[in-house]
Amino acid sequence: MDMKSKIDALLKEAETSLAQATSRESLEAFRIRFLARKGSVATLFDEMKTIAPEERPTVGKLLNSLRAQIQSSFDGKIKQFVQDHHHDKRIDLTLPGRSRFVGTKHPITQTADEIKSIFVSMGFGVADGPEIEDDYHNFEALNFPPDHPARDSQDTFFLSKNLLLRTHTTPVQIRVMEEHQPPVRVIMPGKVYRNEAISARSYCVFHQVDGLYVDEGVTFSELKGTMISFIKRFYGSSVRYKFRPTFFPFTEPSADIYISCFLCGGKGCRLCKQNGWLEILGCGMVDPNVFRSVGYDDEKYTGFAFGLGIERIALLRYGIDDIRLFYENDIRFLNQF
Amino acid sequence: MRVLHTWLQRYVPFTVPPAALADKLSMLGVEIEDVVDLGKRFEGFIVGKVIECVPHPNADRLSVCRVDIGKEILQIVCGAPNVSVGQKVAVGRVGATVPRNQHDPNGKPFVLSQVKIRGVESFGMICSAYELDIGNDADGILLLNKSTRIGQPVSVALGQNETLYDVEITANRPDLLSHIGVAREIGLVVGKKIARPLSRPRAGKTPISRFLSVRVLDKKNCLRFSARVIRGVKVGHSPDWLQKFLRNVGLRPRNNIVDVTNFVMYELGQPLHAFDHSLLQGKKLIIQQAKAGTHFQTLDGKDHELPPEAVMVCDAERPVSIAGIMGGENSEINEKTVDIVLESAYWNARNIRKTARMLGISSDASYRFERGTDPNGTVAALNRAASLILEIAGGELLHGTIDIYPRKVLPRKIPLRITRVNHVLGTRLPSSLVKKILKGLEIQVSAGKGGTFNCTIPTFRIDIEREIDLIEEVARIYGYDSIEEKGIASINLMQSFPTGHQSDPVRTSLVGAGFHETICNPMYDLARAKIVTREHIPIKNPQNKGMEVLRASLIPGLLDCVARNSNFGNRHVRLFEIGHIFEARQPLTDRQDLQSAVEEERVGIAITGRRSPRTWAEPERPVSLFDLKGELEALCVSLGLDKSKLIYYSTTESLTEQTLAIEINGTYAGYFGKAKTSLMALFDIEQEVYVGEMLISSLILSHERKYSPLPKYPAVQRDIAFVVSETVSADDLERCIRKSGTELLKKVELFDVYEGNELSGNQKSLAFTVTLLSGEKTLTDSEIEAEVRRITLGAERSLGATLRSS
Numbered sequence A: 001m002d003m004k005s006k007i008d009a010l011l012k013e014a015e016t017s018l019a020q021a022t023s024r025e026s027l028e029a030f031r032i033r034f035l036a037r038k039g040s041v042a043t044l045f046d047e048m049k050t051i052a053p054e055e056r057p058t059v060g061k062l063l064n065s066l067r068a069q070i071q072s073s074f075d076g077k078i079k080q081f082v083q084d085h086h087h088d089k090r091i092d093l094t095l096p097g098r099s100r101f102v103g104t105k106h107p108i109t110q111t112a113d114e115i116k117s118i119f120v121s122m123g124f125g126v127a128d129g130p131e132i133e134d135d136y137h138n139f140e141a142l143n144f145p146p147d148h149p150a151r152d153s154q155d156t157f158f159l160s161k162n163l164l165l166r167t168h169t170t171p172v173q174i175r176v177m178e179e180h181q182p183p184v185r186v187i188m189p190g191k192v193y194r195n196e197a198i199s200a201r202s203y204c205v206f207h208q209v210d211g212l213y214v215d216e217g218v219t220f221s222e223l224k225g226t227m228i229s230f231i232k233r234f235y236g237s238s239v240r241y242k243f244r245p246t247f248f249p250f251t252e253p254s255a256d257i258y259i260s261c262f263l264c265g266g267k268g269c270r271l272c273k274q275n276g277w278l279e280i281l282g283c284g285m286v287d288p289n290v291f292r293s294v295g296y297d298d299e300k301y302t303g304f305a306f307g308l309g310i311e312r313i314a315l316l317r318y319g320i321d322d323i324r325l326f327y328e329n330d331i332r333f334l335n336q337f
Numbered sequence B: 001m002r003v004l005h006t007w008l009q010r011y012v013p014f015t016v017p018p019a020a021l022a023d024k025l026s027m028l029g030v031e032i033e034d035v036v037d038l039g040k041r042f043e044g045f046i047v048g049k050v051i052e053c054v055p056h057p058n059a060d061r062l063s064v065c066r067v068d069i070g071k072e073i074l075q076i077v078c079g080a081p082n083v084s085v086g087q088k089v090a091v092g093r094v095g096a097t098v099p100r101n102q103h104d105p106n107g108k109p110f111v112l113s114q115v116k117i118r119g120v121e122s123f124g125m126i127c128s129a130y131e132l133d134i135g136n137d138a139d140g141i142l143l144l145n146k147s148t149r150i151g152q153p154v155s156v157a158l159g160q161n162e163t164l165y166d167v168e169i170t171a172n173r174p175d176l177l178s179h180i181g182v183a184r185e186i187g188l189v190v191g192k193k194i195a196r197p198l199s200r201p202r203a204g205k206t207p208i209s210r211f212l213s214v215r216v217l218d219k220k221n222c223l224r225f226s227a228r229v230i231r232g233v234k235v236g237h238s239p240d241w242l243q244k245f246l247r248n249v250g251l252r253p254r255n256n257i258v259d260v261t262n263f264v265m266y267e268l269g270q271p272l273h274a275f276d277h278s279l280l281q282g283k284k285l286i287i288q289q290a291k292a293g294t295h296f297q298t299l300d301g302k303d304h305e306l307p308p309e310a311v312m313v314c315d316a317e318r319p320v321s322i323a324g325i326m327g328g329e330n331s332e333i334n335e336k337t338v339d340i341v342l343e344s345a346y347w348n349a350r351n352i353r354k355t356a357r358m359l360g361i362s363s364d365a366s367y368r369f370e371r372g373t374d375p376n377g378t379v380a381a382l383n384r385a386a387s388l389i390l391e392i393a394g395g396e397l398l399h400g401t402i403d404i405y406p407r408k409v410l411p412r413k414i415p416l417r418i419t420r421v422n423h424v425l426g427t428r429l430p431s432s433l434v435k436k437i438l439k440g441l442e443i444q445v446s447a448g449k450g451g452t453f454n455c456t457i458p459t460f461r462i463d464i465e466r467e468i469d470l471i472e473e474v475a476r477i478y479g480y481d482s483i484e485e486k487g488i489a490s491i492n493l494m495q496s497f498p499t500g501h502q503s504d505p506v507r508t509s510l511v512g513a514g515f516h517e518t519i520c521n522p523m524y525d526l527a528r529a530k531i532v533t534r535e536h537i538p539i540k541n542p543q544n545k546g547m548e549v550l551r552a553s554l555i556p557g558l559l560d561c562v563a564r565n566s567n568f569g570n571r572h573v574r575l576f577e578i579g580h581i582f583e584a585r586q587p588l589t590d591r592q593d594l595q596s597a598v599e600e601e602r603v604g605i606a607i608t609g610r611r612s613p614r615t616w617a618e619p620e621r622p623v624s625l626f627d628l629k630g631e632l633e634a635l636c637v638s639l640g641l642d643k644s645k646l647i648y649y650s651t652t653e654s655l656t657e658q659t660l661a662i663e664i665n666g667t668y669a670g671y672f673g674k675a676k677t678s679l680m681a682l683f684d685i686e687q688e689v690y691v692g693e694m695l696i697s698s699l700i701l702s703h704e705r706k707y708s709p710l711p712k713y714p715a716v717q718r719d720i721a722f723v724v725s726e727t728v729s730a731d732d733l734e735r736c737i738r739k740s741g742t743e744l745l746k747k748v749e750l751f752d753v754y755e756g757n758e759l760s761g762n763q764k765s766l767a768f769t770v771t772l773l774s775g776e777k778t779l780t781d782s783e784i785e786a787e788v789r790r791i792t793l794g795a796e797r798s799l800g801a802t803l804r805s806s
């Protein structure tokens, strides 16, 4: 191989090698291999001795140009490397991250989800029903006779003589039983409407969860057990509770469930209106008249039902003092949950 | 309803203190809303005797008194003209709160302090009846009975050491609407029987028939009508005890006759009415339905137009009382009344309720009658009232009682199976215990066949009609706390109910994409209804003007939320709501059923302001329609829908401009666009908002997911930039590319749009990434080139597209 070919080959080799050298170490290795006193370029200069004297000026010129070229490429690379490296150090890692919007589930949904998940784990399914109901499903089938004073407790929005906005999620119980034979074990969350004056304590729209379990041999004792395990899972196992007899047209016997006030521990405070207890749930054994209206055998089957207001639970739980905040959807409020 | 502690003690002896009693009653299902110590407002007031009274040295109208209050003697400056030595007076001590200030226009209470009045120290106050809030006499101090003991609390001296219970009565227990009724429950608590105030008033010899005859024409609604007549009464003020009783239960004393009827209603639960006999034409009463449209003046002075359902008690010529609801002005007891007719009746509860509602009257009487009174209690109440009237107002009770009671209501007989009690409650109560509980409720129990009790229910317990009602009684008296709890097995019942809502994944996806979930009122005003051009469902009895119809779109609610947040400085928001919308197929009439109303679950979305929060790393960019489109597409993809199955087409909607409708798998799924600028004023919004609304049902089609094997060979991507006429849409070109490619072409994605100087005026460039993949082998360069050529050729032929030279 003549000298010119060797020079061309070395240049090509150096270029490839330099291109691959990206670290401080590999750049140093490159310098030693090509540009050091015993490097490849120096070795070629040494070979000058072996060629004919008349060729030496030309080859010398080529060799000098080779050395200059490699040196300049190397210098350029070093300069770039130092610059890059220097630049790394100047990144201010304290700059904030590129943010994005963070969404939230409405606190009412969050509360409902939590209630749902507890009952689902106890073997309850989930069912839905319409918000526009007829008188039959909202009242009559639930053992509210026409012109009965029990209807007074449910200030109703009417759409026509027969149609209304459901005043509770209980009509879904009727719809579920109309469609399914026992056993039935289901919860029914949803929106309900009451024509009540709007204030910090009450709003004309709110949310309830109804529950229903019907089978052969379902007892009041099981109703108590189910409600207690819900209460303990939702409020913690140290919560105290009491079942108080009450009246609902669609259950008998019926009970209101109270828990010890979690703010004052039962000593009495503003939250519990000084009596130490908070009413959180209504429940009872399904009234035989309800079974009759859906065609269930009321001798063969027994069942229990319960209902709770989600707003009330959320208000108590988060210490919110105005129910209207739930429907204003101010993101300063929503972001707190 | 209010009942009084000391009065309850007259019917059943008990010593349980008020708070404990309230608690025990509550656990029996008799909810005590409030316990009020009526004596408490007289704390700090004691009976004193004026032992010295001299004129004030520096004021003509004032006296300086020394008052003996037992343990000490107080010096008090008094301004009353009637003060003198030897009087027993009510003294308010320093620190006591005077219930009413007679120098304050609103009579606001004030706290007594030690003061110097014109140079003389005063250590309290001698009070007037007005100041103690027991009367309206403010002209002088209240003078107590001479025999009143010095040092006694004024509450005791005034008989105000009383506790009031406010009882919340559930709709099924009208028997509790009286002192006797509540006493009966207390009897259950303390294990004692109640003593009814028995009264057999002495009657004269004149038979009642000479003064009164009664005819019942409306037998359907007047189920029993009892009456007695008393002649020669002296109408006047009631004695103190009666006035005090009425005031304490919240009624205003009127005259001794009316006061007695009210007292008996609160004592026994039976409403009574008294007529002035001389004002009854023809000495007769006729019970019949009202003539529609007749006007009638009730004794509260109000005029009512009578509905035909109203049952009226009439004399020979005119109505004198709306049966069971309120008497008439034309026959009421007045100071000249001498002879009276006492009415005690039993009415059809449904009719009373209906009539009272129509007339907008709720009286103490209608409240009881519409819930149900004891049909067999009319005469006892009549006699109780008669004997009290004779005692208080004198007169002669005529011989005999008119009692029209064609179909006597007999006590119900209900069989109760002990096994059923334990089956429903999950208990093992012995029959002896069940029997004891029932007997405590005045239910007669006799043993029937096979572990059954035959129970006879007293007629005041109108709520006990069935076996389950008896089981309820057993449970509440036994005590819910005593029933052991048992868990239910959380087994799978093989039921066909899902464990979540179909909208749950939609919500989760949007929250993950940075949206806030909102919940808006599903009712809005007519202005909003007008811009959502649908057949809205109006609410017949709206709560207020802002809630006259049910929403037919979620978008107005979201725009209101945008406005509200913007007003509070949050102008960059992403919101959604999942909820129902409502629409009428045609305007609703009273005859229609549920089918005439459409109810549909939707998700509504609104975005406005910046695309992302302000950051140092990127220039600020406002949201555009394509951000919303991208969010909706991402939502669909996250729900497992194939993006290529989404079909868009331009449409018009009343709330949006630049509107696109979306079809998923050939079904209409919703629309989105820019909220119309012209509507922004209604919502008070000044920025651009992009909104959309999708049907939940269309998003959650079939959620079955299937695995398809991963390709064995790598996919190849090629970028192709076309130049087309500006009239060619991205969608046109994309479809054309798909059509031109073979089965190797798997994906076509637009990544760049360019319109500018490098192109001629009516041209644009659209650049796509195409993904090529073969199931059989790794594609060679020439195969790839061939496919790209097919695509470019196709685009060239169908749309005149040319490749953009780089």
Ligand SMILES: [Zn+2]
Pocket: A261, A262, A263, A264, A265, A266, A267, A268, A269, A270, A271, A272, A273, A274, A276, A277
């Ligand atoms: Zn508390």
